Amino acid sequence: MDKLSAQQIREIWIDFFKEKNHLFVEPKSLIPINDPSLLWINSGVATLKDYFSGKSNPPSQRLVNVQKSIRTNDIFNVGVTARHHTFFEMMGNFSIGDYFKPEAIEFAFELLTKRFEIPLSKLYFTIFEDDEIAFNKWVSLGVPPNRIIKGNRDRNFWDVGQGPCGPCTEIYFDRGEKYDPNKLGEKLIFEDIENDRYVEIWNIVFSQFNNDGTNHYTELARKNIDTGAGLERFVCIFQDVPTNYDTNEFQSVIRTIGKLTNKQYDMNAYFGNDLTQKLINHDYIVIVDHIKANMFAISDGALPSAKDRGSVLRKLIRRAMVCARRLEIKESFISITVDALIDVNKEFYPYLTQTRDKVIKVLQEEEVLFNKTLDNGFELFNKALNSKNFDAKTAFKLTETYGFPYELVEEMMNYHHIKIDKEEYAKMIKNHQEVSKSRKDVKGMMQQNATLLKYKEISTFDYDSTKLNNALVIGLFDEDFNQVNSLNGNGWVVFDNTVFYATSGGQICDTGIITINNNQVKVDDVIKGPNGQHFHHVVNAIIKLNDHADLQINEHNRSLVTKNHSTEHLLHKALRTLIDQNINQEGAFKSPEKVTFDFSCDHHLSNDELMKIEDEVNSYIQANKPVCINMLTLEEAKQENAVGHFEDVYKKIGGKLRVVKMQDITTDICGGTHVKNTKDIEKFMITKLFSVGGGLYRIEAITSNETVSKYLDEQINKIQQKINLMNEDLSSKNIKDDQYTKLLSTVLYKNDLPEYHDLVNKFNELNGIYNKLILSYNKQNASNNIRMIKEEYKSMDQSPKILINKFTNLDLKTISSALTELINEDKQHAYVALSLLDTKTQYVCMANKQFCQENNFNAGELVKKLNVITKGSGGGRDTFAQGGCNGRIDFESVLNSVKDE
Template structure:
C-alpha cells in the first residue's frame, strides 16, 4: 500500500522525468493577486505565467500545491471527499506540449506508474473533441470506457479569456459503493462509485466575452489531480478521511475521548456512529487547514482570512466538546501530527501557541456565554430561540451547550425553529467573507489605473492624502469604529507591499490624534498599494505614515542576503544546476528554496556561511539601476521566480552589489553588504524531489539570539541523555563545559563540541543497553494462577526489555498459558503485553486497554502497548479474572 507521501513524490518524479520543472507549493496566501482570498488550486500560483504577465521559469512545470476552499464549510465531515484544505497535483504546459503529449502522460502515469487496472478507469471528454477521443484510444483505452460529455460537463470557460475542452479520468470503485452503473457518469450524477481523480484542461481558444471563440496561437495545458482522492483509491479507503492523511490525526484525537472512529460505518450507517465520525472528521479537516494557514501567516481574527481560521478552530473545538473532550485546549496538541502527515515546513511551536491562545479565548467566550444564558433565565425564566441563535451566531456559543444547560432546568429549545434561523443565516452569509473580499475587489476594479506612488525606497515616513477609502462593500467617506477594517489607497506611501518574496511593511498611520494600525499591504492589478488598516479614519483628512524602522531594516538585510546568498550558492555548486525556487523574507528570518541533486552537506553549509561572511566583510556598495529587460540581460542580471514581478519590460530595476551580483528585484535593500552584519544557516529542509529550503537568520542580534537558544537546548539534551544513562549506571557522570564564550565563532565551536559530547553519551547508552539486553531472565520464580481453568502468569517486576524476554521464555515453556506483563519503568508509563499460544489474547487485550485509556495492538498470539492510567497489579489481576470468566 502506497503512502500519500510516496504518491505525491511519484507524481513529481514522473513529470520531472518528462522535462518538467518541479515548483514547490506556494503559500496559501495569494501574492499580488487580490482576486483570490486563498490559493484554491494548483494553477492559481501560475496565472501570471499563463497570462504572459511574467516570464515562466520553464515551459513545463509540475507541482503539488496546498489549497484552501471554504465556501461550503458545513459539508465538511458529511461527505466523503469535501475538505477545506487539500493538495492539488498538477502538470502544466505553457506554450509547449498539447493534447497528444498530455494524454500520453496521463495514460502512462495512471496505468504504468500507479498501476491502476484499465478495466476500472473511465474517461469523459467533450463530444466535439475528436482528437482527445482518438488519443485515448491510441494509449490503450477501450472505446467502451470513453464517455461523451457536453459543454456543461467537459468545457472549461470563465467568460472572457482562454478556454477549452477538458478530459476527466474516473476510477470505478465497484458496486459496493453504488449498484448503478455508467448512467452515473453519462448523466453526471453525484456518486461515491466513480471518483474523478484527474482533470486535464486544453486551453485552446480565446473567448472575447461575447462567446466568440478564436484559436489561441499559443496553447496551454492546465491539470489538476486530487492527492486525497488518489490516496483513498490506492489505500482502498471508503472516504478520503480513512487515509494516512487524516487517520493519524483522528487516532490522536481518539486518545482524548471515550469515543472511537469507525471506518466501516461508511457501510453500516449507524446513525449515532455517523455523528461521532463526523466530529472526528471535522477536527481532522479543520486542524489541517488551520495549521497550514497559520504557518503561512494568517492569524485568527474577525476579518478576512483570519475570520475563516477563527471559524475553523472554533468549529473544531465544538466538535471536541461533542466528543466529550473537556480540556480547555486540545487542538494545539495536534500540530505535530499534522506536520508529520505532510511534507511542509511547519513551525510547530509557534503555530501551536497561536491555536492554543485561540482555544483559550473561545473557552472564555463559552464561559461568558453561560453567564449571559443564566442572566436571560433569571430575567425571563426561559430562553427564546432568537436569543439562543444570537448567542450561537454572535458569541460563538454552541447550541448543544445551550440545549444541555436548559435541559438541566427542564427547558427545551425548539431545534426545528433554531435550524430554520440557521439555514436562513447560512443562505445569507455563505461565503460571506469571500463575498466581502469580492466586493472590495470589485471596488478596486473601478480604479482607472496607476494612481499611487511608492516612495518607500527613500522614505519610511510620509504625509499622504487618501485617494480611496473602502470597507468590505463600497467606497466610504469615513469609518468611526476603532475596530473596523478599511482598505486605503494613498497618493503616496512608504509601506512596501508583499511581493518578490518580501512580506509587507509593519507600522501605523496617524490622523487627527487617532492611531490607525496597518495590518496588511498588497498590490492591485495596477500595482497600487492597498493598505488594510484598523481604526477610526476619515477620507477627507491627510494621514501621517510611519513604517516600523527596526523591522524594515531587517527586511532589507534579509532581502539583500537572499541575493548575495544566491550568488554564494552558484559559487558552491555547479552554476548551471542552481535555480532559486522561492523565498519568504520576514523581519526575524528568511527562507530560500533551490534545486539540488543532493542534500547540502555540513561542509557545504559551512562553505556557504564562510563565503557569505566574506561578502559581508567586503563592504560591497549597493546600487539601483532602472533599465530595460534587454539591457538588464546584457548586464548579466539574474531574474528569479520570486523577482519576476515586472509588467513594464522597459523599466525594470536591477539591484547591484558591486563585485558580487546583479539581480532584477523590486524589494528594499541595505546600502552596503556590511549592513547585513552577520549570517547563519539555521536549518536545511527537504521539500521533495531535489528541492531544499535553507532557513537563515541575519544581523548580530538575531544570530546571537539563535546561538544562545541552541546552546541552552543542547545543554538540556546532554543533561537528559546523562540521566538516561544513569538508569543503567547510577554513578554515571559526564562533564561538559557550560560557560558560554563571547563571539559568534566561539559559540559555533562550542556547539560543535556539544555534538561530539552527545555522540559519546549516546554510544555509552548503546553499550549499557546491550549489556542489559544480554542479562538472563530467571522465569522459574513465576507461578501461575488458575483462572477459569486457564493458567495465567503475571510478570511485573522487570523493565520493558527484560519483560519481553521473560514473556517469550514463559510462552515457550508453557504454550497453553496466558502470560501478562506489566512494566512501570517510568512514572505513569506502563507497558502491557498479553501472549498466548492457543488463546485469542487480543480480545482480552482490547478490553483491558479500552478500560484504562490504553493503546496498542497485535494478534491472537502477541499483543503489546501501554496503559495510560495508573493501575495496581492486584487491580489488573481482578480485571483479567473478570475477562476470563466472562
C-alpha cells in the same frame, strides 16, 4: 484489480509518465508565490501557470506531478459526501506545446488499462459533442462507442470567458450496483445525475483555442494539455471501499482517534439509515480532513489567524474541535492525530517529520485558545436549544463572544432543524464592526477607511536624517482613525515631513520621541496610510492641529535595522552565487534583533554550505564597498540588472523606483533604509536554518559587532553548561573514555566567530561520544532490569491465569521488553505490570496469541477496566494494551479487579 495504497498509485503514475519523457515536478508549497489571484494552491496546474502563459520557460515541455492542494469553498460538504476534501492531492500530466490530443488519450488509456490493469468494462468516457478527433481516438483504442458520452459546452468545454480554452474528455469508473440504490444504471452517467456509482477519476483538457472575450475563438499557435486525476478517488476505487475516508490511509488515522472515545466509526454506515452513526462518521471525517489540511498548510509556512488564509485554518481547527466535542473526546487529540497523519504521508512528504513539532505546537496553541470559550459556547448553544429560543442574538454571541465560525453555528443549527434570521444576524455584525475596530487589523482597515482614502495631504519622508525640528502637524486621528482637531491621549499623527520609517517591505518601523509644547511623547508604531503618508501612533499625547514638533527616532535601533536590511541583500547575493542563481526571495523580516530571509531551494543546506555563505557575506562586508541610492523607472532598473521580486507591485507604483546599488556586489529595487558602506555592517552570523515546507527555507541571522558578541556570549555559556552537565553525569556513573577526555582538553571558550564554530563542532562530537557511552550504560542496566522483572514473575504463584506485579521507577519500555520475552517463553499466562512513578502510574498488559484464543482473553478490554478504576486512559488490542493515570494508585484494588477476570 490489485488493492493499491496511495504511495503505490503515486509511484505508478510518476514512473509511467517518466517513461514517456515527462519531467517530474516536486510538490510545491500550498502558499501561492507571487499569485494574488489564489488564496491556496487548489489544483495540479496552479503551480505551473507561468509555464502555460509563457511568462516562464518550463524545465521541460512534458511535465508530471502530484500536487497537494486545498479548496475551502464547500468545506461543509466534508463528511457529508463520499468524496469531498479540503486537502487533497491532484495527479497530473502536462504538455506545453509538445504532444496533443491523440497522445494524451493514448497515455491515459495505456496507464489505466495496462499499467493499472483496470478492466475496460469498468470505464466510461465523456467528450465535447463536436470533438470528433477525441471520439475517433477513443474508439480506435477499443472503447465501445456506446460508452462514450457526448457532452455539451457546460459539461465538456473549459472556458473562463477570456484566454486559452478548449474541450475536455473525462474518464469515469463504474463502482457497481451497490452504489446505485435506485437502480438507475447508465442513466446516471448519461444524464449527468449526481451519484456515487460512476465516479470521475480523470479529466483531460485540450487547450487549443483562444477566447478574445467576445466568444470569438481562434486556434492557439501552441496547444497545451492539462490533466487532473484525484489521488484519493483512485485509492478509493482500488481498495473498493464506500468513501474516500474508508481507505487504509484514512482509517489508520480514524482508528487512532477512536482510542479517545467510546463513539466508534462504522464503515458500513454508508449503506444504512442510522443517522446517529452517520453523524459520528461525519465528525471523525471532519477531524481527520481538517487537521490534515492544517498540518500541510502550517508545514508550508501558513499560520492560523483572524484574516486571509489564516482565518481559513482557524475555522477548520475550530470545526474539528467542535466535532471532537460531539464525539465526547475529553483530552487533546492534536498530537496523536498529527502523528498518525505523518505516519501515512511521510514516505512521499518526508519533511513532515521535520515540521511535526511546529505543527503540533501551533495547533495546540489554537486548541487552548478555543477551549477557553468552547465549554461556555456549548453551554449557551444547548441552553438555547432546550428552551427553543434560538435567535440571531444567540448566533451572534456564539460567533463574536465565543469564536464559533458562523458557518459552523449554522451547520449545528441545521442538524437540529433550526432556522436563523440571517438578515437580523447581518445587521448585528455590521453594528458590531462599526463600534469595535481592532488595532490588530489596523493596516487592512486603513486601506478601506473612507476618511483615509480621501486624505490627500502631502507628507514626505527623509531617509537620511534621524531627527527633524519644527515638523508641522497636518493630520490627527483617534485610535479608530476618525479625523479630529486635537488629541488628548492615544492616537495617530501625520506631519508634513518626518524621519520615522513606516513598517513596509518586511522592515519594522522606527520608534522614538517627539517633543511638542515642551512635552516628550512616545511614538511606538508607524504605518503607511492608503495614500502613502506615515501615521505615527503616539501615547498619552496632548496635540492640536498645526502644532510644531521636534522628531527624534531611536538611532540605535535604526542603525541595527539598517544593517540587517542591507545584509538581507548581501545574503541573497551569496545564496545565488554559491547555491543556485535561480534562488528567489519569498519573504523577509528586518528588526533590530535579527534578519530573516525566506527562499526556495531544492535541498536543505548543509552546515558546510551555511559556513560558506556566512564567509561570503562577511567578505562582502569587509570589501568596503559604497552603497548608492538611485531613483529609476522600472525599465531603467532592469537595464541595471536590478533584482526585484514583485514586478506587479512595481508596475502599480508607476514613476520612479528606489534602486539600491552595493558596488560590484548587487543591485536591488528596495524601499528600505540602508548603510552607506558595506563595512558599516561590521559582522554577519547565521544563527538558524529551518524548513517552512514545500521547498521553502528560512535563514535567521544577526549583524553588528555588538549583537554578534552578545549572542556568542550567550551560546558559549549554554554550551559550557551542557558540557559541565555531561562531565558530571559521566563522573557520577563512573564512566571513563579516552577519546572523550582527549577531545575535551582541546575545547576553548572564546568570543570569536571562527572559534565559536570550532566549539560547536567539538561540542557536537563530544555529545555524540557521550550519547553512545550513556546508551551502552543504559543497555547494560536495562538488561539487568529485564532479568530482574522476569525473575520476579517466575517466583510468583503460577496458578492464576493472569500474573500481576508492580515496579517502582522503572520505565514502561523496559517492563514491556521483559513481558515480551515472558509471553514468548510462556503461553500459559497473561502478564500485567504497573509502573509506579513519582507523579503518575503506567500499566501494561500482554499475552501470547495462543493464550488469548484458548482463554477468550483480550488485553485491551482489561486495560479499559483498569481505566475505570484508576480514572486513567489507554487501550490496545487483544495481545497488547497499555494505559496510565495521574498519581500513584491502590495496588490492591487493581489486583482484586484482575482476579475477577
